[in-house]
Amino acid sequence: EVQLVESGGGLVQPGGSLRLSCAASGFTFNSYSMSWVRQAPGKGLEWVSYISSDGTTMYYTDSVKGRFTISRDNVKNSLFLQMNSLRAEDTAIYFCARACCTGGTCYACFDSWGQGTLVTVSS
Amino acid sequence: DIQMTQSPSTLSASVGDRVTITCRASQSVSTWVAWYQQKPGKAPKLLIYKASSLESGVPSRFSGSGSGTEFTLTISSLQPDDFATYYCQRYNSFPWTFGQGTKVEIK
Numbered sequence: 199e200v201q202l203v204e205s206g207g208g209l210v211q212p213g214g215s216l217r218l219s220c221a222a223s224g225f226t227f228n229s230y231s232m233s234w235v236r237q238a239p240g241k242g243l244e245w246v247s248y249i250s251s252d253g254t255t256m257y258y259t260d261s262v263k264g265r266f267t268i269s270r271d272n273v274k275n276s277l278f279l280q281m282n283s284l285r286a287e288d289t290a291i292y293f294c295a296r297a298c299c300t301g302g303t304c305y306a307c308f309d310s311w312g313q314g315t316l317v318t319v320s321s
Numbered sequence: 322d323i324q325m326t327q328s329p330s331t332l333s334a335s336v337g338d339r340v341t342i343t344c345r346a347s348q349s350v351s352t353w354v355a356w357y358q359q360k361p362g363k364a365p366k367l368l369i370y371k372a373s374s375l376e377s378g379v380p381s382r383f384s385g386s387g388s389g390t391e392f393t394l395t396i397s398s399l400q401p402d403d404f405a406t407y408y409c410q411r412y413n414s415f416p417w418t419f420g421q422g423t424k425v426e427i428k
Contacts (some may be wrong), residue, residue, distance in 0.1 A: 204324070211397065212417060229355070242408065242419055242420070242421050242422045243357075243359075243365065243408055243419040243422075245410075245416060245417040245419070246407065247420065248417075250414070257415045257416070258416075259416045260416065293364055293365075298355075298367065298370050298376075300370075300374075300377075303352075305355075305370055305371060305413060306366060306369060306412035306417060307355035307370045307371075307410065308355075308357075308365070308410075309370075309376065310365045311364035311366075312364065313363075313372055314364060
C-alpha cells in the first residue's frame with residue numbers, strides 16, 4: 199500500500215523557517231517524481247513545487263521562488279521542503295503528492311497524497 | 322500563467338441526478354487535465370487523468386471529456402458518497418494550476 203506521511207508543520211513567526219518532511223513507503227520511491235501542494239484554510243489547491251525522480255530537476259510556483267527549496271533522499275525514501283522567509287500567506291496545509299504513472303508512462307497529475315501537515319505563519 | 326476557471330462554484334443536486342462540472346482553460350492545454358474529489362479534512366483523490374482516463378478503482382459513473390480549452394467532469398448518477406468538492410488541474414506546463422473548485426451539495 200502506498201503511504202505518504204508528512205511532518206514538520208507548526209506555528210512559526212513571519213520571517214521564520216520550517217522544514218517539512220514526507221516519508222514514503224509501499225512503492226519504488228526513486229521511480230517517481232514528487233510535488234508539494236498546499237491548501238490555505240477554506241481555500242482551493244495550489245501546486246507549490248516539483249522534483250524529478252532523480253532529484254536533478256526542480257520547479258516552483260512564483261510566489262515561493264527564492265524562499266522554498268525542494269529536495270529528496272532516495273536512500274531514505276523521503277521528500278523535503280525547506281521553507282524560509284515565511285509569510286502569513288504561506289499559512290496552509292501542505293500535502294506531498296506522487297506523480298501518476300500508468301503502463302510505464304508518467305503524467306504530472308497526482309495519484310497518491312499524504313494527509314497533510316499544517317503550517318501557520320503568525321506573530 | 323494559464324488559468325483554469327471552474328463552473329459552477331456550488332451545485333445543489335439530489336441522489337440519482339446527472340451532474341456536470343466544467344473547467345475552461347485560458348489557452349489550450351491539449352488533454353493535460355486531471356480531476357480530483359476532496360472531502361472535508363481529507364486529501365484530494367484522483368478521479369480522471371489525461372482529460373478522459375478513469376483512474377483505477379474509481380467508479381464508472383465518473384467520466385471526463387474535452388480537449389483544448391474546455392473540459393467536463395460528469396457524474397452519471399450522483400451517489401451519497403459523491404457529495405464533495407471537485408477540482409480540475411492542468412499540467413501541460415509549469416506552473417501547474419488548479420481550478421477554484423466546485424462544491425456539490427445535497428439538494
